[in-house]
Structure formats: C-alpha cells, structure tokens
Amino acid sequence: MAAFAQRMKTMEGTAAIIRGLFGTMNDPGVISFGGGAPAREALPVDLVREIANDVIRIDSRGVEALQYGSVPGLPDLREAVSTVLLAPKGVTADPSNILITSGGLEGINLLCQLFIDPGDVILVESPTFVHCVEIFEMFQARCVSVAMDDSGMVPEDLEEKIKRHSPKMAYLIPTFHNPTGRTLSLERRERIAGIGSAHDVIILEDDPYRDIRYSGVDLPPIKSFDKTGHTVLASSFSKIFSPGSRLGYVFASDEISSKLLDAKTATNSHTSMLPQVICAEFFKRGYYPSHHDRICGLYRERRDVMIDSIDRFFPEGTERVFPDGGLFTWATLPCGIDTTELLAESLANPDVRVAFVAGEGFFIEGGGMGRDSMRISFGSVPPEKIRVGAERLGRLILGKLG
Ligand SMILES: Cc1ncc(COP(=O)(O)O)c(C=O)c1O
Incomplete structure (x- = not known):
C-alpha cells in the first residue's frame, strides 16, 4: 500500500473527533439536539418539484442544466446572490466577484488553496466549527484560538494573536455562531475588518446562518466594512434552500476572485448545474421571500420553546445563549458537570435517550475547555x-447534582 500523504495524518485527530461527536445523531430512538441540519419542514420540496419539472420540460433550460457550465457559476444565481441576499445587508457586490461553490465548505477549502501553505497559522474563534478545523488541518495549517465573549470574537485578543503568530488568515462565524449561537456586535464587525486591513491578514467571514434571523436587528456583514479587500465573505444556500443541493458562494475582491477561478477550475471546473438552475429559478420566480418568512417563523417558535424549556427544566445556575437566529444555543451547566459523560449517560438511559454535542470537541486548545458546555440544536x-x-435531559442533570 502506498503511503498516505502527510496531510491525512495532520487531520486524523479532528476527523476522529467529528465522527465521535456526530456518530449517534441518526438513531430514530433518540431525540437529537445534535445535528445542524435544517428542519425537514423547511425544505422547499413542493417548489423544487414544480421548478424541476419545468426546467426539464423547457428545452433550453433543460440542456443548460445537464450541460457543462461556466467556472464562476450560473449568471442568474450570482445575480440573485448580489441583489436578493447581499444588497439588503448593505453589501454592494458585482456578480463578477461572486463564485458559486459546491456548498459553503468548498468556499473555505478554495480559500485555503489560495492562501495556506504547510505551517501557516489560521486564527479561529474559541470555540469554533470543527469541520473547518478539519479543512485547515488538511492544508497542514496550525490553528490558534482567539477569545470570544457574548459579543463574539474579542478584537483585542485578535490583534494580540496576530502580533504573536503572524497568521495568514482569521476565520470567524460572525452571525448565530456555530456552536454557540452568539453574534458579533456591530462595533466589532467594523473593527475586525480594519484589523485585517491594517495587519494584512485575510478575514474569512463564514456566514451561512446570517439570513436565518427571526428576532433583533439585522447587522451588516464584516465584508461591508472592508476597504482593502482583506475580508472574504463565504456563505451557503444550505440553511435557506437545501443542504443536499450543495450550493454556496464566495464574494471577494477582484484579485482574490481571479485566483479563486483558477482554484475552482483545478478542483472541479464548476458547481453542479442542475441544482444551480433550480435554485436560480427559485429566486427568479420570487419564491424566496415567503419561503424565508415561513422558515424564520418555524425556527423562531423552536428557539422560543427550547429556551423556555432550558429555563424551566435545567438546574439553577445553567447559563444559555439566547440566539436571535440560526439553529443553535449553547448551554453551560453548573457545578462542572462533564457533558461528555452526561451524553454517554443520556444515550444509555432508556428513560432519557437525548443527544446533543458535548462542548469540549469545539475547542482546539483542549485542556478541558468547554467540558461543562453543550451545543443544543433546536x-x-x-x-x-x-x-x-x-x-428528560434536565431531569438527568438534576439527578447528577443530587
Ligand atoms: C459555520 C458553518 N460553516 C459552513 C458550513 C457548511 O455549509 P455547507 O453545508 O453549505 O457546506 C456549516 C454547516 O453546518 C456551518 O455551520
């Protein structure tokens, strides 16, 4: 057997953590607050059935959907990103600077192709989204964590870590953060864009939850404050349309966009055309606004029930995040209860059988960080x-407190 590339070794640990974290999510006997998938009721099945039928019946659109496409992606879909998704958020984006990717994760991957050599440092939030750490490790980057508080990444610590580690990139999930549900404040958005420019560091703004806001006030993306092209906005259609379609996009400066086209060409030429055509029609036919209202209403109700239930059933002293959008909250339990042990007990106890994701795996620094916390997906x-x-979970936790 030929030797595996070194990069497969670098990412082994994180890949195992991810398998462990998400292994039990699909057991039908379990109530799972574990996965990050959209609600099945939030998938626009009827609309896609209608569009797919039409697309295949109309010869020119059918051929377009089944033929090779252009590297940057379908013009109508890039136009929809610019006018429907970005313009209302205060971001002026020329469609020629938008690349359609195969899911949000491909955007992250392509940006690593552009910027990351083995040994380069990438700064990440503490805690962060482990799938992206896996990608960073695939590129043999060294991840270093930056402190977070209730208002998101702490800019002073970002600057301090930039001075200490000379990173190529800082990776943030500014809105309804995965795993904590927190949102970066307006003031910090502007500051972080400025820090990227001042220190010549790429600010990779991963924002797939931004459009799932169901309370509070909309905040402009970090990218809207970027004056030098150092911030790159990566996002996804997974939470607002369908994750199985594997559609995402990246909006970047001219210089970065042109390199992204080279990387995309070398990777897979372009994103699958059939889902692009269907998704573009979904926007063109004007279906997005009412679909969006419907799913935000659905998630708002679930958020309210989850927060109310945590407040009611979890022990006194539990801290939890009240998210204004997205799919997650983050709870920290009192008395140092170990959530990895709690999860094992929950799944083994036939009267409980509730899954969540234990907090520890989201902290790259280890050392027991997040041991008393949990990501709860509603x-x-x-x-x-x-x-x-x-x-059920609250009862189990109260029982441990004696
Ligand atoms: C923070 C974050 N970034 C990226 C992604 C990946 O999105 P996609 O499914 O479009 O690849 C997710 C998905 O859960 C996510 O939570």
Whole structure:
C-alpha cells in the first residue's frame, strides 16, 4: 500500500473527533439536539418539484442544466446572490466577484488553496466549527484560538494573536455562531475588518446562518466594512434552500476572485448545474421571500420553546445563549458537570435517550475547555419533542447534582 500523504495524518485527530461527536445523531430512538441540519419542514420540496419539472420540460433550460457550465457559476444565481441576499445587508457586490461553490465548505477549502501553505497559522474563534478545523488541518495549517465573549470574537485578543503568530488568515462565524449561537456586535464587525486591513491578514467571514434571523436587528456583514479587500465573505444556500443541493458562494475582491477561478477550475471546473438552475429559478420566480418568512417563523417558535424549556427544566445556575437566529444555543451547566459523560449517560438511559454535542470537541486548545458546555440544536426538532427532550435531559442533570 502506498503511503498516505502527510496531510491525512495532520487531520486524523479532528476527523476522529467529528465522527465521535456526530456518530449517534441518526438513531430514530433518540431525540437529537445534535445535528445542524435544517428542519425537514423547511425544505422547499413542493417548489423544487414544480421548478424541476419545468426546467426539464423547457428545452433550453433543460440542456443548460445537464450541460457543462461556466467556472464562476450560473449568471442568474450570482445575480440573485448580489441583489436578493447581499444588497439588503448593505453589501454592494458585482456578480463578477461572486463564485458559486459546491456548498459553503468548498468556499473555505478554495480559500485555503489560495492562501495556506504547510505551517501557516489560521486564527479561529474559541470555540469554533470543527469541520473547518478539519479543512485547515488538511492544508497542514496550525490553528490558534482567539477569545470570544457574548459579543463574539474579542478584537483585542485578535490583534494580540496576530502580533504573536503572524497568521495568514482569521476565520470567524460572525452571525448565530456555530456552536454557540452568539453574534458579533456591530462595533466589532467594523473593527475586525480594519484589523485585517491594517495587519494584512485575510478575514474569512463564514456566514451561512446570517439570513436565518427571526428576532433583533439585522447587522451588516464584516465584508461591508472592508476597504482593502482583506475580508472574504463565504456563505451557503444550505440553511435557506437545501443542504443536499450543495450550493454556496464566495464574494471577494477582484484579485482574490481571479485566483479563486483558477482554484475552482483545478478542483472541479464548476458547481453542479442542475441544482444551480433550480435554485436560480427559485429566486427568479420570487419564491424566496415567503419561503424565508415561513422558515424564520418555524425556527423562531423552536428557539422560543427550547429556551423556555432550558429555563424551566435545567438546574439553577445553567447559563444559555439566547440566539436571535440560526439553529443553535449553547448551554453551560453548573457545578462542572462533564457533558461528555452526561451524553454517554443520556444515550444509555432508556428513560432519557437525548443527544446533543458535548462542548469540549469545539475547542482546539483542549485542556478541558468547554467540558461543562453543550451545543443544543433546536432547528430540526418539532416543538413538542423539544419540550420532552429538554425535560428528560434536565431531569438527568438534576439527578447528577443530587
Ligand atoms: C459555520 C458553518 N460553516 C459552513 C458550513 C457548511 O455549509 P455547507 O453545508 O453549505 O457546506 C456549516 C454547516 O453546518 C456551518 O455551520
């Protein structure tokens, strides 16, 4: 057997953590607050059925959907990103600077192709989204964590870590952060864009939850404050349309966009045309606004039930995040309860059987960080099940406190 490339060794640990974290999510006997998938009721199945039928019936659109496409992606879809998704958020984006990717993760991957050599440092939030750490490790980057508080990444610590580690890139999930549900404040958005420019560091703004806001006030992306092209906005259609379609996009400066086209060509030529055509039609036919209202209403109800249930059933002293959007909250339990042990007990106990993701795996620094915390995903669980699951889990936690 030929030797595997060194990069497969670098990412082994994180890949195993991810398998461990998400291994139990699909057991039908479990109420799962574990996965980050959208609700099945949030998938526009009827609309896609209608569009797909039409697309295949109309010869020119059918051929377009099944033929090779252009590297940057379907013009109508890039136009929809610019006018429907970015312009209302205060971002002026020429469609020629938008690349359609195969899911949000491909955008992250392509940016690593552009900027990361083995040994380069990437700064990440503490905690962060482990799938991206896996990508960074695939490129043999060294990840260094930056402190977070309730208002997101702490700019003073970002600057301090930039001075100490000379990173190529800082990776942030500024809106309804995965795993914590927190949102970076307006003031910090502007400061972080400025820090990227001042220190010549790429600010990789991964923002797939931004459009799932159901309370509070909309905040402009970090990219809207970028004056030098150092911020790159990567996002996804996974939470607002369909994750199985594997569609995402990157919006970047002229210089970065042109290199992204080279990397995309070398990777897979272009993103699959059939999902691009269907998704573009979904926007063109004007279906997005009402679909968006419907899914935000659905997630708002689930958020409210989850927060109410945590407050009601979890022990006093539990801290939790109240997210204004997205699919997650983050709870920290009192008395140092170990959530990895709690998860094992929950799954083994036939009267509980509730899954969540234990907090420890989201901290790259290890050392027990996040051991008393948990990511709780409410997006894909119907309200009545949320209440039952939280009550069962709360009872188990209270029992441990004696
Ligand atoms: C923070 C973050 N970035 C990227 C992604 C990946 O999105 P996609 O499914 O479009 O690849 C996710 C998905 O859960 C995510 O939570």
